[in-house]
Amino acid sequence: MALDDAPLRTSELNHWFGAGEARKQALFDVSLSIARGSLTVLVGPSGSGKTTLLTLLGCLREVQDGSVVLLGHELHGARPALGVALRRRLGFIFQAHNLHESLTAMQNVLMGLQVKGRVDKATAERAATHALGLLGLSDRMDYLPANLSGGQKQRVAIARALVGNPDVVLADEPTAALDRESGANVVDLLKRLGEARGTTTVMVTHDTRILDLADRVLTLEDGCIVGDQQR
Structure with a gap:
């Protein structure tokens, strides 16, 4: 595919945490291009920079040095309003489900549509269902979250991320709370969305059970990409 068609690109991306003598570099010259409709998995030991990279791709952290291009827009130096607009085109799945405890599963999923703009009630309810x-x-x-199992809560959170047909899904350990079958079903669903709708997924995982389902596996160590396996 043409480079300009890639929904996610980075070039010589660096990132630091802290200040002064406590300043520590978390990413080193990360350059990559993610193909539209693909399922890319980020693996590596804890502290290798996987989640930091994911949050930079999703406009959840400010780009300090280098380039991140998301859906055709450069994020380095971008106005906050651009980040807000782009996040509406993304789906986020976090290891912590972050459900509102006072809302039902349906109401939690409907919130995933409300943040994307005006949708009439009937259409929204059909999509959430x-x-x-x-x-x-x-x-x-x-059901309220208190009456759901941990795996069911995580699946509600995944439904909330997918309900608005996002262009890009960014997932941090989405299968950690799921059994083998449920985890495989979720990854298979993300793959089918890529094939049918062109949805691009980038997933951080320690779950080796799902690696064979990925189109690409990127390995990070000490803030650097040390492996890039196409499948």
Whole structure:
């Protein structure tokens, strides 16, 4: 594919945490291009920079040095309003489900549409019902999080991330709370979205069970990409 078609690109990306003598570099000259519709997995030991890279790709941290191009827009030096607009085109899945405890599964998923702009109620409810059904939660739509298992809560969070048909999904350990079958089903769903809709997924994981499902596996160590395996 043409480089300009890549929904995610970085060039000589560096990042630091802290200040003064405590300043520590977390990423070193990371350059990559992620193909549209692909499922890319980031692996490596804890502290290798995987989540830092993911948050920079998703406009959740300011780009300090180097380049990040997200959906055709340069993030280095960009105005905050651009980050807000771009985040509406993304789906985020975090290891902590971050559900609102006072809202039902359906209401939590509907929130994923509300942040993207105005959607009429009937359309929103159809989309939320469909997303929950895809995750095997049709019989749990009216349950509060307190009445759901950990795996069910995570699947609600995944449905919330996917309900608005995002261009890019950024996932941090999305299968950590899921059993083998549920985790494989989630990754398979993300792959099918890539094939059918062109949804691009970048996933941080320690779950070796799903590596064979990835289109590409990037290995990070000490803030550097040390392996790039296409599948």
